[in-house]
Amino acid sequence: MQIIGNQPAREFLAKSALQGQIAPSYLFVGPRGSGKALTARWFAQSVFCSSPAGRPCGICSACRRMESGNYPDFKYAERLVRSGPNEGIVDQVRSIISDLQTSPYEANFRFFVFNEAGALNEQSQNALLKTVEEPPPHLVLILVTESLGKMLPTILSRCCVVRFNAVERGELAAALQERGCDTQRSEVLAAISGGAPGKALQMLEDEASWAFRLEVLQALSQLPGGDMWCALETARQLEELAPNKSSAKTAGESSLSFQPDLAGLLDIAILYYRDAMLVAAGADRSLVANCDYAEELYALAQNRGALGLEKDLQRLQEAYEHLNSNVQPRLWLQHLCLGLAE
Numbered sequence: 001m002q003i004i005g006n007q008p009a010r011e012f013l014a015k016s017a018l019q020g021q022i023a024p025s026y027l028f029v030g031p032r033g034s035g036k037a038l039t040a041r042w043f044a045q046s047v048f049c050s051s052p053a054g055r056p057c058g059i060c061s062a063c064r065r066m067e068s069g070n071y072p073d074f075k076y077a078e079r080l081v082r083s084g085p086n087e088g089i090v091d092q093v094r095s096i097i098s099d100l101q102t103s104p105y106e107a108n109f110r111f112f113v114f115n116e117a118g119a120l121n122e123q124s125q126n127a128l129l130k131t132v133e134e135p136p137p138h139l140v141l142i143l144v145t146e147s148l149g150k151m152l153p154t155i156l157s158r159c160c161v162v163r164f165n166a167v168e169r170g171e172l173a174a175a176l177q178e179r180g181c182d183t184q185r186s187e188v189l190a191a192i193s194g195g196a197p198g199k200a201l202q203m204l205e206d207e208a209s210w211a212f213r214l215e216v217l218q219a220l221s222q223l224p225g226g227d228m229w230c231a232l233e234t235a236r237q238l239e240e241l242a243p244n245k246s247s248a249k250t251a252g253e254s255s256l257s258f259q260p261d262l263a264g265l266l267d268i269a270i271l272y273y274r275d276a277m278l279v280a281a282g283a284d285r286s287l288v289a290n291c292d293y294a295e296e297l298y299a300l301a302q303n304r305g306a307l308g309l310e311k312d313l314q315r316l317q318e319a320y321e322h323l324n325s326n327v328q329p330r331l332w333l334q335h336l337c338l339g340l341a342e
Helices: 007-019 036-048 061-068 087-101 122-133 169-178 183-192 196-205 205-220 228-241 260-279 291-321 327-342
Strands: 026-028 074-077 110-114 137-143 159-161
Touching: 007 036, 007 159, 007 205, 026 036, 026 110, 036 074, 036 110, 087 110, 087 122, 122 137, 169 183, 169 196, 183 196, 183 228, 196 205, 205 228, 205 260, 228 327, 260 291, 291 327
Parallel strands: 026 137, 026 159, 074 110, 110 137
Antiparallel strands: none
16 A cells, blocks of 8 residues: 655554554544545554554555455445435434444454545534544544544544645655656646645546546637637536536545546636746746646736736636536636636
């Protein structure tokens, strides 16, 4: 199990596993895609591993079953969504809590990883609170979140907080090259992912994700200097690229599976226009994320200027407000593209 970056967090957890000083509740906090959930799995494997040193060894029975997803004392829950009129999120949390009381089948501990725990509402977090306050002696609960502010203070105060950070560009690019990525693409992926290995690896391994980015940027590059009909045609193209209204995942959908959506489209557009703003301001080119679109960014910076790009970024931020509104995506995409082309 190879993990990119956040060596201090892994060293702390490895020492805890080796010395048997394991807290009953952890809170892994850091940017999306920084490897929190993968590290939680690695930590559990380190504890279950039967090797006297160098854990996890990847060879013993426990390690092999952890890597295949068949170890009975490890449970993982993706972000919970309402699954029906008779089973809300709080009901699912209570069902999970009941399961956590079960004694381990093989190991001395049962690990439960709760991904996107910060998305739980207050009622659901309160349902979880008693287990955090009075955990069974065999339980290791790992809550994964992007922000401490999304967790109730009562839960936060009872957890061992482990922080994760974005990975430095050079380190991430080198790790991608070790996985067979060419130099230019690895540098682009390291930059546009914001130092998130999960996002970078997804775009490396899933060509649909990479192709989506290229198609969005190709469409946006048509806007500078375009007329009304060009803007409306670009809006139509963008709508076809991202048919989903939001980025919310359905129950059972893998967090690693790529699904084009309007939130992802806006993320790409905002980073692209942010890069153009850097070019217009004369910033160091090493700060530009979309370095494979240098010519297009220069043309956009020349066409719009710093003030125009500032307005464009405001338009893109306003577009985010429409994602969860009743405004039809076609209408605000047309409004957005007309503004970006004016």
